Amino acid sequence: xxxxxxxxxxxxxxxxxxxxxxxxxxxxxxxxxxxxxxxxxxxxxxxxxxxxxxxxxxxxxxxxxxxxxxxxxxxxxxxxxxxxxxxxxxxxxxxxxxxxxxxxxxxxxxxxxxxxxxxxxxxxxxxxxxxxxxxxxxxxxxxxxxxxxxxxxxxxxxxxxxxxxxxxxxxxxxxxxxxxxxxxxxxxxxxxxxxxxxxxxxxxxxxxxxxxxxxxxxxxxxxxxxxxxxxxxxxxxxxxxxxxxxxxxxxxxxxxxxxxxxxxxxxxxxxxxxxxxxxxxxxxxxxxxxxxxxxxxxxxxxxxxxxxxxxxxxxxxxxxxxxxxxxxxxxxxxxxxxxxxxxxxxxxxxxxxxxxxx
Amino acid sequence: xxxxxxxxxxxxxxxxxxxxxxxxxxxxxxxxxxxxxxxxxxxxxxxxxxxxxxxxxxxxxxxxxxxxxxxxxxxxxxxxxxxxxxxxxxxxxxxxxxxxxxxxxxxxxxxxxxxxxxxxxxxxxxxxxxxxxxxxxxxxxxxxxxxxxxxxxxxxxxxxxxxxxxxxxxxxxxxxxxxxxxxxxxxxxxxxxxxxxxxxxxxxxxxxxxxxxxxxxxxxxxxxxxxxxxxxxxxxxxxxxxxxxxxxxxxxxxxxxxxxxxxxxxxxxxxxxxxxxxxxxxxxxxxxxxxxxxxxxxxx
Numbered sequence: 001x002x003x004x005x006x007x008x009x010x011x012x013x014x015x016x017x018x019x020x021x022x023x024x025x026x027x028x029x030x031x032x033x034x035x036x037x038x039x040x041x042x043x044x045x046x047x048x049x050x051x052x053x054x055x056x057x058x059x060x061x062x063x064x065x066x067x068x069x070x071x072x073x074x075x076x077x078x079x080x081x082x083x084x085x086x087x088x089x090x091x092x093x094x095x096x097x098x099x100x101x102x103x104x105x106x107x108x109x110x111x112x113x114x115x116x117x118x119x120x121x122x123x124x125x126x127x128x129x130x131x132x133x134x135x136x137x138x139x140x141x142x143x144x145x146x147x148x149x150x151x152x153x154x155x156x157x158x159x160x161x162x163x164x165x166x167x168x169x170x171x172x173x174x175x176x177x178x179x180x181x182x183x184x185x186x187x188x189x190x191x192x193x194x195x196x197x198x199x200x201x202x203x204x205x206x207x208x209x210x211x212x213x214x215x216x217x218x219x220x221x222x223x224x225x226x227x228x229x230x231x232x233x234x235x236x237x238x239x240x241x242x243x244x245x246x247x248x249x250x251x252x253x254x255x256x257x258x259x260x261x262x263x264x265x266x267x268x269x270x271x272x273x274x275x276x277x278x279x280x281x282x283x284x285x286x287x288x289x290x291x292x293x294x295x296x297x298x299x300x301x302x303x304x305x306x307x308x309x310x311x312x313x314x315x316x317x318x319x320x321x322x323x324x325x326x327x328x329x330x331x332x333x334x335x336x337x338x339x340x341x342x343x344x345x346x347x348x349x350x351x352x353x354x355x356x357x358x
Numbered sequence: 359x360x361x362x363x364x365x366x367x368x369x370x371x372x373x374x375x376x377x378x379x380x381x382x383x384x385x386x387x388x389x390x391x392x393x394x395x396x397x398x399x400x401x402x403x404x405x406x407x408x409x410x411x412x413x414x415x416x417x418x419x420x421x422x423x424x425x426x427x428x429x430x431x432x433x434x435x436x437x438x439x440x441x442x443x444x445x446x447x448x449x450x451x452x453x454x455x456x457x458x459x460x461x462x463x464x465x466x467x468x469x470x471x472x473x474x475x476x477x478x479x480x481x482x483x484x485x486x487x488x489x490x491x492x493x494x495x496x497x498x499x500x501x502x503x504x505x506x507x508x509x510x511x512x513x514x515x516x517x518x519x520x521x522x523x524x525x526x527x528x529x530x531x532x533x534x535x536x537x538x539x540x541x542x543x544x545x546x547x548x549x550x551x552x553x554x555x556x557x558x559x560x561x562x563x564x565x566x567x568x569x570x571x572x573x574x575x576x577x578x579x580x581x582x583x584x585x586x587x588x589x590x591x592x593x594x595x596x597x598x599x600x601x602x603x604x605x606x607x608x609x610x611x612x613x614x615x616x617x618x619x620x621x622x623x624x625x626x627x628x629x630x631x632x633x634x635x636x637x638x639x640x641x642x643x644x645x646x647x648x649x650x651x652x653x654x655x656x657x658x
Contacts, residue, residue, distance in 0.1 A: 049554055071553045084551035088569040098555035101565070149556065 001062045001152040001185045002027040003048065008057030010043055017043045019209040021057070025202070030179045030186045032196035035206035036232065041189045044206070045155050048187065049078045061152060077146030077184075081158040083138045085130040091141050092117070092126035098148045116144040119178075136167040143175075147184070156188035160195060172199050193233050197221070205229050227343045230269045237275060237313050239268040241342075248342040251309055253284055257342040266344040270337040272316035277302060278334050279325060285336035288313060290327050295319070302327060306335060413631050416624035428614075428622035429629065436602045437610035438629070440518065444593075444606060445586040448525040452582050456533025457575070461567070463534075464541040465549070478534050481527055489527045490595025493520050516598030521606065524592035529585045536578030540571055577644040584637040588630055 003025040010018040018040045025031050033041040046052040048059060050071030059066045066074060085094050092113050099109045117123050120140040130138055139159060146154060159175070160168040176199050179186055190196050196203050197217040205212040205220060205228075213225040224230040231238070241250035243266040248257035250268050257266070278285065288306035295301075300322045304313040315335065317325075327333065418425055428434060462468075463475060481489065497514035498504050507514055514520045548570065552562045568575065590608040597604040599613065607630060614623035 051550055051554065071550075072556050072558070074554075075556070076554060078551065078554045080547050080551060082547060084547040086548055086552075086566060086569075097552070097557075097565075101552070101555060101557040101561050145551075145555070 003153065003185065003187070004058070004060040004063075005044075005048075006058045006060070008044070008047060008054045008059065010040075010047065010052065010054050017209055018047075018054070021206075021209070021211055023204060023211060023214065025185065025187065027062070027185045028183045029201040030176070030188070030199060031202045031204060032200035033187060033189045033204050033206060034193060034196040034232075035191065035212075037191055038208075039206040040209040041191075041206050042157055045157055045187060045189050048153070049076050049155055050074045051078075075149055075151050077149070077151035077154040079139070079142045079146050079154075079156040079159055081161050083130075083142040083162075085138055085141055085145070087130050089129075090126065091122065091128050091130070091133070094130070094141055095126075095145045095148055097145065102149065112148060116148055119147075120144040134167075135163045136171055139163065139171060143178075147182070151184065154184045154186040156186065158189055158191070160190075160192075168195070175199055205232065207232070224341065227267060227269070230341060230343070235272050235314055235316075237270045237272065237310065239270070239309060241266050241268050243342060243344045248340070251286065253286065253337070255337070255340045255342065257340075257344075259342075264344045266342055268337075269341045269343070270339070272301065272314040273299075274337060274339040275313070275315040276336045276338050277315050277317060277321075277325060277327070278336065281334045282336055285334040288333055288335050290329050290331040290333060292329055293322070293327055304333070304335065309335075410631060413624055413627055416620065417628035417631075418625075420621050424621060425625045425628070428619075428625035431622075433601050433605065434610060434622075434626055437605045437607050437626070440521070440604070441587050441606045443518070444522050444525050445583055447522050448529055448586045449579060449583050451526055452529050452586075453533050453575070453579055455530065456537060456578060456582075457568075459534040460537035460541050460571075461563075463538055465546060475538075478531050478538075481530050486524075486528050486589060486591030487595055490524050490592040492527075493524050493592075493596045497523075515596055516600070517604060520596035521593050521604060524596045525586050525589050528589050528592050529582045532582035532585060533575065533578035536574050536581065537571055540574040541567075544570060573644050573648045577641060577648075580637055580640045580644070584633060587633055 003023070005021060005023040005025075008018055008021045009016070021040070021044060033044060035041050043052060047054050050066070050069065050073075061074075086097065089097065095113045095116050096109050099112060104112075113126065114123075117126055120143055122137060122140055122144070125133065125137065130141065133141065143156075143159075160171055163171065172195060188199070200217065202214065203217055203220050204214050207228045213220050213229050215223075220229060221233055224233065230236055239250045241248055242264065243249070243257050244263050246256065246258050248255045248266055248268055255268065276282075276285075281287070286306055286309055288304040288309070290302060291305055292303040293300060294303065296316075298318075300317050300319050302315045302317060302322070304315065305311055306313055313335065325333070429438075459474070459478060463471060494515050495501050496503050497507055497520060499508065499515075501515070504515070512519075514523065548566050549562050552566045557565065587606075588608060589606075590612070593606055594609060594612075597606070597609055599605060599609060601613070605613065607626060611623050611627045611630070614620075614626065
């Protein structure tokens with residue numbers, strides 16, 4: 001079931017939450033709505049479910065306009081962040097609920113409940129109450145319940161938000177496998193980049209009520225469409241510079257920036273793992289002083305100072321490289337960006353981040 | 359030039375440094391505690407236990423036979439019947455309105471919401487006597503609606519309908535007041551979930567909302583009932599004190615007392631006292647049940 005969202009806007013009082021959002025989600029895919037809190041992603045999900053009505057715009061499911069169709073009639077599955085299991089009903093009764101309110105025959109309900117609980121690997125727990133389950137188990141009950149009526153679309157609101165890290169990892173993989181089995185068109189909301197990348201086929205990045213970029217995880221990470229996307233998807237060093245004639249300039253450094261326009265201020269972004277650290281100067285490098293070395297497990301983060309380039313730079317190395325360089329706070333090193341991304345134009349927010357040293 | 363590293367959610371979580379425990383021993387000196395406890399217990403004894411014991415003592419002093427006689431004489435029986443009738447009408451009505459008010463106040467947003475919320479409390483703030491007076495003013499012989507009622511042969515003031523109206527007014531807040539905070543705390547997620555799953559409004563109410571609030575609702579109903587049966591002021595104004603016709607238990611107690619039939623008066627009063635005891639036990643049970651269901655929710 002493909003989902004078409006066209007020009008959807010929504011405001012709560014004077015506060016716009018969604019501004020002219022248009023999206024096209026092909027059927028059978030698992031899409032992540034990714035963005036910081038308050039970006040409108042949950043509101044968009046609730047509009048899809050029919051729990052909120054858009055002020056303007058259209059939502060179409062497989063070409064059919066959903067306007068005026070209440071949440072009751074849409075047959076979408078929705079998994080809430082805190083699961084919203086009925087606490088006075090057992091696991092089995094929870095899963096049976098959507099079938100019972102539709103007055104399906106008893107035998108069919110029982111068979112379907114057994115099948116669904118098997119699917120989410122909770123076969124033996126039908127008689128338990130939600131309060132007797134762990135967070136991960138509750139999440140799976142919620143999922144089974146949402147799938148009970150074979151919905152056209154499955155919507156998940158921060159499905160792993162309330163779980164601890166270990167369970168979250170497991171459930172993510174499990175959800176991905178489940179989706180590969182069922183191929184139901186799914187949309188899930190998350191603020192966690194890692195989660196979005198791990199689970200989804202397609203990522204929709206949202207910011208301040210607008211869609212910033214849509215693409216596969218690799219696309220949005222490798223070719224971020226805006227400074228926001230660049231900064232939201234992991235740590236990044238931001239340099240202020242300028243562009244002119246297809247080149248970007250930051251201090252004494254010069255980079256190729258073929259898509260940049262003529263003579264304009266610009267921001268140059270370098271991911272920490274793409275900032276090379278060497279002991280001696282190399283072409284295209286600048287001097288910096290090591291402030292702190294932080295071990296992150298599989299990687300090491302080096303925090304550096306390099307006036308006038310930046311007060312708080314970060315480079316990420318693998319531990320063996322660090323060992324070879326033998327870095328300690330106070331050491332003098334040289335940094336050379338291996339890969340840069342240039343965004344021309346002014347950006348008040350970025351300027352405020354980079355203004356301190358200029 | 360400067361450079362800044364932005365980090366995402368993982369770092370934000372790491373920033374939630376465990377807070378030091380600021381809890382401190384705030385206990386007062388032992389003698390303060392003992393003194394306060396003693397004062398509270400003495401107060402309780404003086405104003406609750408002693409009067410309660412006195413009622414029971416007076417009621418049963420003449421023996422069970424006399425007690426039974428006082429309770430089972432025709433006027434007393436008629437008062438009991440009327441009280442039960444009034445409660446049987448007022449309590450279901452206010453249960454219905456209470457659920458409706460709590461539902462609309464916690465599940466919708468509309469203009470005048472706060473006004474409605476404070477209006478629900480009005481009967482608590484107004485003397486019950488006023489409630490009775492209002493009924494007379496509206497439905498009495500000189501009342502605004504009185505003439506119309508008389509023309510159609512409907513008796514409201516100084517009759518059972520007036521007593522019911524006054525009781526409904528006085529007991530209106532109990533169910534709504536009990537439900538509103540509980541339903542606010544409960545949130546709407548489960549109801550939304552039911553809606554998305556295709557449940558109708560009625561199904562949501564009967565299968566999700568009411569089961570969730572059942573203990574609060576039950577408690578509200580019990581309180582409402584206790585007040586409906588025990589209400590004196592409002593009923594006293596509208597009833598007209600016609601023996602065997604418009605006397606409720608509290609009014610009957612007063613009449614007997616004014617006629618110096620002390621023993622009979624206390625015997626009938628002991629019925630109300632029993633009602634209070636039942637209410638108390640139910641209240642405790644419900645609170646215990648609620649605490650249990652809250653515990654299971656916070657675990658959920």
